[in-house]
Amino acid sequence: MQPHVLIFVDNKDLTNIIARHLDSQLPPEYRDRGVVRHYHSGMSEEYLRQTHEQFVKEDGLCRILVSTSGQSVGVDFPNVKIVCTAGLPTTIVDGLQRAGRAARSPGQTALFVVFFDEKVLHISEREFTGDVQDPDRPRTKLTSNSDYLERAPLSGVHLVQTESCLRKFFAEYLDDKSPEAMLCTARFCCDRHDDGFSLEAELPNWLYRGAEFISESGISKGTQARYRPKYERPALDRLLMDWVQNMVAEDRLLRAPYDILSLAQRDKIQRVPFKDISSPSTIRQLLDETEEWEKEWAGKIFQIIHDYEPVRTGKPPVTRRKK
Structure with missing residues (x-):
């Protein structure tokens, strides 16, 4: 059965468009x-009143509710299994309040998903102006014409760019040093751990990407386009992550990890089959990067991918590192 899903947006017009x-x-x-x-x-x-009634009833017809945060304040939405926020929350506290609308009863678990523009992954902290003491400050001074990326809060950018545990991220943001801050009673904590978490597995059906449904097997219905098998991806991601960290340590320009290879870009590389990455230029085109970026990084990434030899027997992959 379709679980109850609550989607938050910051614009009244968008609620209707998304719905x-x-x-x-x-x-x-x-x-x-x-x-x-x-x-x-x-x-x-x-x-x-009618919408709330249909949404909160276990057998109610409404299963997906697209709402503004302001209108939902003080309104009880029991039985919510998935909370989504369309766009970065303006503050981390606001994001946590939205997430807290799910799993209201003891023993329940839920899923909190943040949808954001992929360009956010390429925003550097150096681009932010304003009060340096404000962790939620927007990227630039806001005007009535400021766009989504200009309004992006620093804390929200950190939220989606961090590669550390999100529970730890929230605790540090709130300066919460209590043991409960890191307590996780669910099967999975967040998607930052290498513990087998799969968003597809937590959803009632396939993920929808553009005009195609991507099934759990990694085969796109309709086009039969193949992706790199899931069991091959973690080890490759680890190699790429280690490489990025080494490059950051050696970089004289003091660039951030996401300036070299972002989390979203690593995810793209992992999904592409070995046979489809034929040259450094292929990587640049895949990641929509510049020629300058290709000259500096693509060749090294290409070498990592082609030095990686996953075992194609259905067993977990092994990696070969150069001595």
Whole structure:
């Protein structure tokens, strides 16, 4: 059964746009029946009451609710299994408050997903202006015409760029040194651990990417496009991560890891089959990088990929390191 999903957005108009889009992706027999609804202060009291009623009932028709944060304050949404935020939260506290709308009963577990523009992964902390004591300061001084990337808060950028445990990240942000801050009672903590977590496995169905559904097997329905098997990816990612750390340590320009190879770029490389990476230029095109970036980094990444020899027998891969 479709779990209850609560999606937060910061713009009332977007609630309707996102809800309409999600509804259009449902099987024809479920469209326009209220499975997906939007929820904000511009709606009538009667609509808000009916929508809330249909969403909180275990057997209610509404299973996906797209809401503004302001309208949801003080409103109880039990039984929520997945909370999403469309865009970076303006503050980490706001993000945690949104995440806290799920798994309200003891013993429940839930999923919190942050959707963001991939360009955020390439923002450098050096680009931020304003009060250096404010961890949530926006990238630039805001105006009425400021776009999404200009409004990106420093804390939100750190949230999606960090490669450390997110529970640890939140504890450090809140200066929470209590043992409970790092306590995790769920099967998985976050996606920063090499513990077998798979977003697809936590969702009720395949991930939807553009015009294709990507199944758990890694085969795209319709095109039958193949991806690198999942069991091969962690070891390759570890090699790339180690290489990035070495490059950062040696870099005279003091560039950040994401200036060399970001988390999202590593993820892209992992997914591409070995046979499809034929040259450093292939890597540059895959990652949509510049020719200057290719000259400095692509050849080294290409060598790492081609030195990596996963065992193609269904067993965990092994790696060969140069001495």
